[in-house]
Amino acid sequence: MAAVARPRWGENGNCEFDGKIGIFPFTNAVAAKRTSKNRVKGTIETKPVKSVNQIETKAMMINMLIPAIKAKCPPHEGEKVIYIVQDNSKAHTLQDDPEWQLHYKQDGFTFVLTQQLANSPDCNILDLGFFRSIQSLMHKKMPKTVEDLSGAVYDSFNELHPKTLSNVWMTLQFVSNEILNTRATMITNFHTTRRRY
Template identity: 50%
Template sequence: MFMAVVARPQFDENGIELFSGKIGIFPFVVKEPAKRNSKNRTAGTLETKPIISVTKDITRACLIEKVLPAIRSKWPASDSNIPIFIQQDNARPHIGVNDLEFVEAAQKDGFDIRLCFQPPNNPDLNVLDLGFFRAIQSLQYQRLLQMLMN
């Protein structure tokens, strides 16, 4: 599982890109030492393993330790005083908008970063449906056309 963070790109009055909108993709993984030797590695070598069950605590840690620093490093400094909203869908492992640890971490360095939830059943505001799933659907149609032509 991954947490993808994107924003609207920003351009100046001449159309020059100030900010691409690409912030980062953060995997939910943990590094653990290998328990046994194998032909591929020795015991004790760090292995990257997926986190099987993402909880509120894991989500909070990802937001505070990975997402917030990435936003602060990539966001245009001229817009750091404008509120930045992180929109979450309504999945259970997401933290509440008034989570004390997140709010405290989000207010550092002069930034005003806030959480909000995606309105339920509103396709106009659902970034996943508008962008990601449409891209997948177009790839599916391309593949179908390739299969029919062969």
């Protein structure tokens, strides 16, 4: 699970907030059940979870994402309302989920879950360009194990320059403008067609 926000730049051009909230692997640390040529029995190994389902994602959001947002959110007066945009997969949690309702308000923060349209990668900041950017950095590290892969992704996430993330947000803004323009054109054309008949 990855979470980013729009980077903030000061009047002097310095980055005041890099927008990188965090990246959290869906993995477990488990002891090896038997000895092999690679490790002895009992060695702690990193294994991916069997299924990234709603239980796993909800636990990740409550236990990892919310604390990370609270720790990294730029200072702000008054109550902070944070919108968490999800890509509408079945594994994601809805705002009215009973367990989420116990956690969505805390320490002056209100966390609101929203869903974007299904199958719309151009509207997802991560799919639009951020994952490609960290993927190009990660492939240079050539990881061979799950531990190496997790470490390489985490390092690439941290190494990515905030300007790159800022550029992806600008791209999302242009995409959103084009979607609105196209929708407005379609509505205008529909009304024109109806008047003709």
